[in-house]
Amino acid sequence: MTTSNAPALKIIALGGLHEIGKNTWVFEYNDEIMLLDGGLSFPDNMMPGVNVVLPDMTYLRENKHKIKGMIVTHGHEDHIGAISFHLKQFEIPVIYGPRLAMALLEDKLREAGVLNRTELRRVMPRDIVRVGTNFFVEFIRNTHSIADSFSIAINTPAGMVIHSGDFKIDHTPVDGEFFDLARLAEHGEKGVLALISDSTNAERPGITPSERAVYPNLEKYIMMAKGRVIITTFASSVHRVNMILDIADKQGRVVGVVGRSMLNVIAHARNLGYIKCRDDLFQPLQNLRHYRDDQILILTTGSQGGPMSAL
Ligand SMILES: [Zn+2]
Known part of the structure; x- marks a missing residue:
């Protein structure tokens, strides 16, 4: 039970909501912040001379002492491309993510000279990690255009939050790694405080072929x-x-x-x-x-x- 005095869970999208690109989520409880993804987007024709577009990081710079770690859902640029820029502005003590995303991220951080400013930890399906003292995070295999992609279950003192990550439900995936829908259903049975779901063109009727x-x-x-x-x-x-x-x-x-x-x-x-x-x-x-x-x-x-x- 929560009471009116209990701290609130804040969920803030710094990028990636109602747009393609810059996916960056903040989960904040008490004096702890956990980030989920750190993406960039690419300039459109109206931005000559611009190489990459980053989300506004003011909130994180102002609250950098609260940042306990980051979760990465998968290795697309719009989910990991901004992390090397963040690490030049504030510390992220640890980053957990799938092996392919972490391999790609390691290259980026090395190239930017910031590899020593965080610790990269590889996770496998159904692994559970703790970020700070308030966030228990489970990685749930999903299917997406890049391999080794996850949906995320975040257990917080306020309740369970499911973040779908990017996904396309593919019942015959090329790599044979199936969407772990059973695990999502289990969380659903127990009750979920909030579902954050993201799938490009989800508003369009019909199904996407495998x-x-x-x-x-x-x-x-x-x-x-x-x-x-x-x-x-x-x-x-x-x-x-x-x-x-x-x-x-x-x-x-x-x-x-x-x-x-x-x-x-x-x-x-x-x-x-x-x-x-x-x-x-x-x-x-x-x-x-x-x-x-x-x-x-x-x-x-x-x-x-x-x-x-x-x-
Ligand atoms: Zn993606």
């Missing part, structure tokens, strides 16, 4: 191609990249990878077993001239037409 549905068409069009095949997709779309590599291998094409983020994500995802393929499937770009055009597939970043990307 990622696997893309495979037959990809296979068909790559098969029909008489010359080189050049494919662009989000580097972080690990499942799609995995399928493309699989098809290239089956059809006797070697793969050249273009773009730093594509190389990074593939390397980390292979390390963690989310992408499975032979080493010699990949060829350095300068070796591709030794192959016929119909033996080559090039995988590149740039699917959004970004002026700085490889395509």
Whole structure:
């Protein structure tokens, strides 16, 4: 039971509410703050000269003594891209998140020279961690376009809060890691104080097909191609990249990878077993001239037409 004198749980979205990008949530109870995700967004055409867009961090700078730690749901830029900037302004003692996101984040923090300002801890499905004294956080496997993504159950003195993280319910996930809906249902049975749910285009009626549905068409069009095949997709779309590599291998094409983020994500995802393929499937770009055009597939970043990307 809570009484009127009990401290309130504050849940504040500094970014990511009614917008795509900058996902940054603050959970505050008593004198403790736990952050959930630290994302950025990219400038639109009205922001010439701007590289990245960050949420307004004034509240966190003013309350930095309260920050006990951060939870990361998954490795997309709009969920981890701002963390290196935050660490230059205030301390985050510990960051918990999935292995793939933590591997990508570690690269970013090292590059920004702030890796020593926090501690990165990898979690597995259904792990429970404590942040400060008030937040008990459980990681619940969900399905999303990037592998190794979580929904989050946050047990606080005021009650249970479920944060869905980004998700697409996919009953036949490419990596075989199913959405742990049973665990969410268990929390639902016990009672939930608040549900924070985020899925792009959730307002649109209908269902989104499984990622696997893309495979037959990809296979068909790559098969029909008489010359080189050049494919662009989000580097972080690990499942799609995995399928493309699989098809290239089956059809006797070697793969050249273009773009730093594509190389990074593939390397980390292979390390963690989310992408499975032979080493010699990949060829350095300068070796591709030794192959016929119909033996080559090039995988590149740039699917959004970004002026700085490889395509
Ligand atoms: Zn996402």
